[in-house]
Amino acid sequence: MDSRARLTKTLALVMFLALSGCASWFDSDDKDPQVHLEQVELIRAKLLEQRFKLHFRIDNPNDSTLTVRGLIYSVYLGPVKLTEGEYSHWFSVDPNSHADLVVPIRTNLWQHMRPLIKLLESPDQAIPYRLDGTLQTGLFFGYDVHVVRKGEIMPGDFISE
Numbered sequence: 001m002d003s004r005a006r007l008t009k010t011l012a013l014v015m016f017l018a019l020s021g022c023a024s025w026f027d028s029d030d031k032d033p034q035v036h037l038e039q040v041e042l043i044r045a046k047l048l049e050q051r052f053k054l055h056f057r058i059d060n061p062n063d064s065t066l067t068v069r070g071l072i073y074s075v076y077l078g079p080v081k082l083t084e085g086e087y088s089h090w091f092s093v094d095p096n097s098h099a100d101l102v103v104p105i106r107t108n109l110w111q112h113m114r115p116l117i118k119l120l121e122s123p124d125q126a127i128p129y130r131l132d133g134t135l136q137t138g139l140f141f142g143y144d145v146h147v148v149r150k151g152e153i154m155p156g157d158f159i160s161e
Helices: 003-026 110-121
Strands: 034-045 050-060 066-077 080-093 097-107 127-137 143-153
Touching (some): 034 066, 034 143, 050 066, 066 097, 080 097, 080 110
Antiparallel strands (some): 034 050, 050 097, 066 080, 066 127, 127 143
């Protein structure tokens, strides 16, 4: 066997072994990270523009570091779509830990003013919220985690600076 054929077979064997090791990258027992909308913070409210900060908590239940590349989201308060968008921000979440993500948003809720006022009229009445989104994770190979969370926010949770 000449050296060229030997080199080709050696390279083929190395590629096969390397790719078989990559199979574990796709077949993992890792649990999906959890995403929680912790707070909706009102920063500034004008007639045609409102600024908020959405405070998210990302929980990593796994024994390996989680790389987050961004979040695509829609947030509803009651029947009103508060906002939707994409926030690209790379960060890591340590194993069996959590990290906070603060997403600044701008919106115009003028067309939804009546339903929002009704929701906020009763300070003791909880407002249902729903978060629909996709957490984009992964360092080399993207892995999108679909997120649907529902809960309630008290009107007193809308904190203004």
